[in-house]
Amino acid sequence: MANSGVQRFRLPDVGEGLVDAEILQWYVKPGDRVEVNQMICEIETAKAAVELPSPFAGTVTELLVEEGATVDVGTPIIAVDDGTGGDGPGDGAAEETEEREKPLVGYGEKAASTKRRPRRRPAPAEAAANGGTAAPPAEPAPAPEPAPAVPEQAAPAGPVLTKPPVRKLAKDLGVDLRSVTPTGEGGLVTREDVRRTAEGEPAAAPVAAEAEVPTPVAPAPAADRSALEERIPVKGVRKRTAAAMVSSAFTAPHVTEFLQVDVTKTMKAVRRLRERPEFAGVKVSPLLLVARALLTAVRRHPEVNAAWDEQAQEIVVKHYVNLGIAAATDLGLVVPNVKDAHAKPLPELAQSLQELTETARAGKTSPADMTGGTITITNVGVFGVDAGTPILNPGEAAILAFGQIRDMPWAHKGELKLRKVTTLSLSFDHRLVDGELGSKVLRDIGAFLEDPEGTALSWG
Incomplete structure (x- = not known):
């Protein structure tokens, strides 16, 4: 009969309609004391890596899922004794707990294979997990591995x-x-x-700031190349990204246009913004003004901020902008978005972009920040790349690639001078955005970056 005080924490849906997740790492082990909202493990879903807090306070009695295992939402993953009940037959509370702990449909016998079998750092109480006798605390059993x-x-x-x-x-x-x-x-x-x-x-x-140098490996015979x-x-974020990109590439007819832009004035504006008190403590980069340029172009041409509703056979124009920023992380490519970016003043937009990218690189982006995007920027320039043909995020009509800024000879005021130049690439869904609209949007983005202060004043 189960202890009536034992609570089983089932894997929750930490996003919107997620069906499973992988247990990346446990922060606790059997015998540990946990408090409510204490982080107990890290999981990776199809959208992000997140930490799970304990909903119970008490002592961990069992880890029901091993690290590295992928389990369905609703599966019990940990058991915690909150110390409120007793053991033995006839305990009505215990019977109620057993009823509550019954596995979900599709779980059950299969769960036995996913229960955590300690392979390292075994606790004395775990020695009897398979029916054996626990060793005395003073004499831990030897590890089974050689x-x-x-x-x-x-x-x-x-x-x-x-x-x-x-x-x-x-x-x-x-x-x-x-x-x-x-x-x-x-x-x-x-x-x-x-x-x-x-x-x-x-x-x-x-090692301080040194790249890891691989050990040279002698060539192996052809038969041993494996x-x-x-x-x-391929799972988690990487699996979802791959599926989304394949779906987008073969569902939406992509068109990409390119535009080289003299961004010398943008670079000067970035330096001036860094000196203003309202930007103190905030990273100000050219990406901030590229984001403002895109938001300005969307305001002038709202049809580019749209989605295709296949079932209703309608184009849905969105009069709000959730601005996606593509970020490369150890988990793969993620595209969190700044909610209502169109309504944010420049200092607040800068703060939001900084928080978004820092959280993404730390692998802690919440599923809520990964959904609901309407249009995206991908900054390929940070990798030393001039341009690309970015693939649309599913459900969005356009994506802007921002290339590296280089010193290039440029005709300026009738003379050939060395200027700061970048290449912009705009990919768009040709079902929603025709060539005229796409060209106007890209032209307006370029015009803003050529003279951000003058354009902002003239366009309002």
Whole structure:
């Protein structure tokens, strides 16, 4: 009979209609005390990586899902004893708890294979998980793996900083990332850190701002080339992005137009904005004025901020702008958006863009910030790229690519001078946006960036 005080926390839908998520990392283990709203694990959904808070206070009795497992929404993932009940038959509260803990449809026997079987840092109480007798606390049972035991270390309060391939390597080698001493820049756990821990070697001194140099590998025979290949599971954010891009590319007829622009005045305006008190503590970059240019063009040509309703066979023009900013992260490409960007004054827009990009790069974008976008900017210039043909986000009519800003010879006031020049690329859905409208939008964006202060005054 289950303890009546044991509460089971079911995986919630942390977004809009999500169906499953992967358990990336547990922050707690059986025997730990947790409080309400204490972060207990990190999960990756189809939209973002997020941390889950505990809805209960009490003692963790069991982790029901292993790290790396993907489970459906509604599946119990952790059991917490809140200390309110007792054991034994005839306890009505216990029967009620058992009823509440019955698995959802599709769960049940299959869940037995997903229950957490400790492979490292085993607690004495866990030794009897498969029907055996628990060892006395003073004499822990030896680890079942032949690899050397990992020294016990205090788990960090937050998530371990590492990349998905390294996280997979640690899982394959049976290494607890929380026990690894990071040597990468900014506390990043590297492949070598994981391998050293697995082999029981002492940690190397942390490397400051140095790129990890791969160990040379001798050429392998053709038959053994698979040993030199790395396979990365396509799931979570990366899987959803791939599916969305394929759907967009083969559903919406794409057209891309290009425009080179002299942005010398934009760069001067950026420097002046950085000196103004209302921008203190906020990052001011050319992207801010590119965003303002796009918002201005949308105000002049609202039909470009639209969506195609296939079922109703209607074009839906949206008189609000949720501005998407494409960001490359360790989880893959994500496109969070600034809600109601059209209504924000420039300092507030700058603050929103900064918070959005910082949160995305930390892998903590909320699902709410990933939905509802109406038009997008992708800044390919940060990678040293001049231009591209960006693919539309599903449900949007246009996307603007902002290329790198370069010193180029340019005809200015009848003379050839060295000016700051960039290339803009506008991709649009030809069902909603014809060539005339797309050209006008791109022209207006370019005109704003050629003279942001003068254009803003003349256009209002």
